[in-house]
Amino acid sequence: MVRKTNTKERILDFIRVFRRDKGYSPSVREVASHCGIKSPSVVQYHLEQLLEAGLITKDKVRSRSIGLVGDEEGPAQVPLLGVIAAGQPIDIPSVDSQKAGHRMIDVPRDIMRNGRKLFALQVRGNSMVDAMIADADILIMEQADSVNNGDVAACWLENEQEVTLKKIYYEKGQKIRLQPCNPYMLPLFHDAANIRIQGKVVAVLRTKM
Amino acid sequence: MVRKTNTKERILDFIRVFRRDKGYSPSVREVASHCGIKSPSVVQYHLEQLLEAGLITKDKVRSRSIGLVGDEEGPAQVPLLGVIAAGQPIDIPSVDSQKAGHRMIDVPRDIMRNGRKLFALQVRGNSMVDAMIADADILIMEQADSVNNGDVAACWLENEQEVTLKKIYYEKGQKIRLQPCNPYMLPLFHDAANIRIQGKVVAVLRTKM
């Protein structure tokens, strides 16, 4: 099966962007069509379970009556947990503690998908120009110990004692290919043992120009 | 006839409470029923006029697609007006026309300050790596013919026939210094006459990693 992401997640995501975009909910068949599903009954099948799980609301028989729970309102913000620089590992004090006076960073709504644990780090220095990331940029990251091939991740390199931001590809023989985001630069190869994934980069914001 | 309030007002009021209550819009016949109207065509008749007057939005044929304008505290979004690439000038079709089916881009709330006319352009190609901007990045821009020293602007270079993104510094003698955002790169100098400012870059978003 090629499908990587969960069908229910894709459905939720589609409903979210559709609603945000159009102001009303998609029909069952529109969901099917945009999520690569061939039959409305399949959508119905998943909607019933999402309803049971309390993730959506929905009136019987009413068209376009799907609602998302706990979605709207409340500004889209993530806590700024610290600084990321080349020479020091990321110290994440526990993402949940947003109570502690962390500055909150405004982010685009559409990256706040179903309860992902997101946080922000501010880049210090110019060590990541090879990842097209400038001094003072804000990285929006998701907590993760491991990532999928092609994801951009923040990695701590044990031997080098430094943080780097690269696309991750798992290769044969416990090797990991670190591919710079800048397409003009060449990849590095490391032993998996040398690399500690510290989080997955979801977005980059540059608002101070 | 006993009807005291205007029919259009009653329709608008009903749509408003219905949406607030249910989270989606009523159907034409539901409007009719709750507003004491006997025929869906009458509702259609009034909806057309409300649409013309710009008081509601509505997609043709889509059920329950009525939206109220200026109501619910729209999410922070700006219209994606087009593409920006090295070899072609930016063609901005008029920032106001957000009605035309432009895709709307979610942006951080805090960049939407005091009614600035913002729009978004998607970067195509890798011609702006020197500005730390990657392919597919989203530029959030503000309409502007001129900028202040140090602002990052999109400039059209007449002689070279290309778009570039640089920090702008006005120097003596009608010269303009174009300073790359990448601190490792050297500035260019141009005659002011060769440069047409096309907009000021407010932010850069990179959400597809």
Place this chain on the structure above:
DNA sequence: GCCAAAGTAGAACAGATGTTCTAATATTGC
């Protein structure tokens, strides 16, 4: 491999829904 469970596809149906057309009725300006 085997089996149960989960997921997908397709068809079919009843009712909902937006739309259009024509005709009737009410309102307004003169």
Place this chain on the structure above:
DNA sequence: GCAATATTAGAACATCTGTTCTACTTTGGC
């Protein structure tokens, strides 16, 4: 009162839409 305009009704239609049912395929545990 009269005519022009605005509004309302009703019917009819094509399509959209939610729902249900059955059958088929994939997945995961053993």
